[in-house]
Amino acid sequence: MITVIGDLLADIIVSKGATNFATDTDGSINICPGGQANNVAAWIAHEGVASRLIGKVGDDPFGIYLLDQAKKQGISCAVSVDPSAQTGKIVILVDQETGERSMIPDRGANLNLCESDIHGVEESDILYLSGYSFFEEMTRKAIVAAKKTAISKGIPVALDPSSTHFLRVCKDDFLRFLDGVTFLIPNYEEGVLLTGETDPYRILAALQELVPCPVLKLGADGCIFYENDVCVKLPAPKVTAVDVTGAGDSFIGSFLATYATTKDMRKSVERAIEISSQVVTRIGARPF
Template sequence: MTRPATVVVVGDALVDVVVRPLESVQPGSDTASTIRWRSGGAAANVARAIADQGGRARLVARVGDDVAGTFLTDSLHRHGVAAHVVRDPDRSTGTVVALVGADDRDMLTDRGASAHLGPGDLRSGWLDDAAHVHVSGYALLSPTTRAAGLHAMQRAREAGIPVSVDPASAAPLRRIGADAFLTMLPPRVLLTPNADEARILAGREDVEEAASCLGARTGEVLVSRGAGGVVWSDGRTVLRRSAVAVTGAVDPVGAGDALVAGLLTARVAGHPLEVQLDEALVAAGRAVGRPGPWTG
């Protein structure tokens, strides 16, 4: 039996500390809550979702040499991800504290060691048997990790390996600017923004127009519209797919990462584009049906 091709994911691995108060928050005093650790970070989420879907994933990331870093690497290995993770002796593992209320959530972020991923962390063997390289946009948006993201894309291009990039987050995209971000990308790359990110990058309000514009510039784009499904374009053709209906949806966090993982898993398996889109939407639907991207 042929082994699945490997998708290499480059970027962030963080611990999510999810806090759910069981009563009204008591300022200056104790509030009963449930508190759980979860593996997180956009790149780690994509890698683990690929493994969850039966694919092979290798994660290149940086964590601290601490309990949280051990928790992350153990979790990744346990779930089938080959973790090429550097342990930083001087910085703590990146952590996100999510304060979850009935209708919203507040995120407190310390990117820690993940904010210092460098080209030297892409160590020997990181590109072995790779069929695809996926770069988290966070690696390009931060000046401290940009060199690593650019190096990963350059090495993949030199090896003739396809590349995809997730723009990651609307706010830092606005700060850096669309042109500055897009000029960092290789001549042909699969871009996987959500609708807000696509609008920022294309300068168009209509999502389909934004997809067509970005597809023409990068060669291919997949825009996630949440419950509205996806729009795919190569600049000439525009395809639309509806989201998979989910009964009793629990949490949309991590659905975008699962969507990308579903597409890439199907792509490296050699499936046609229509199947890739369908598999991406099925994976996103599964993610919406569970609380948070991942437990343990």
């Protein structure tokens, strides 16, 4: 079983062209289950591996919706309902020309995740932590406690830096938090920020000084990682990106699920590239 800790959000996805300021702009709007941890847990379950999700939602229709959808995906939910806060939501603005997205998050109840919400980590084969939970004091204490439990039981810990915007503010603290982490899976921009390097291979080398198993995502250029101390680059298939929302989450979920069953880095990365390359060809971040 893989335990996943972090955000559940309702994704409000707006796909549009150039904005007509102060008047109407044509577009399409979809509401989907989301949140980094929620998406990762869904992809783990999709790959046939047991996933357990720890997080928080509000006592409202969005919370009911997210829990219902998570259970339909086969996720085992250890999600607390907080009557004092609204369920988190995020507006995702997708550029119809490039598929790139900008996000306006309102994390809501996710910000109230605390140490008392963390249970059952010791039963896990892998623990996944969303970097978003590191950027607020209360949620940071929760994942620090979870990581401590995992390390004490010899359970590998996987971490996604999540956001360059927040990472800039607490980079040094984040680097210290990497102690004991096994898998660090940043994208290129996060890798640059964490290491100060710009060449992907130098970034990966610097990351390996911090964690045993870094994987550097390079978007359309695939990713690089170490296999038996040899740097390997795997390309991504050529696809037309419609919406890159959740591509990283699907990569991590399928990577961790495959690794849990094979313990093979190459097979895990190959599956992650295959899945994430399919995700960007359609709207939304969830399994097909």
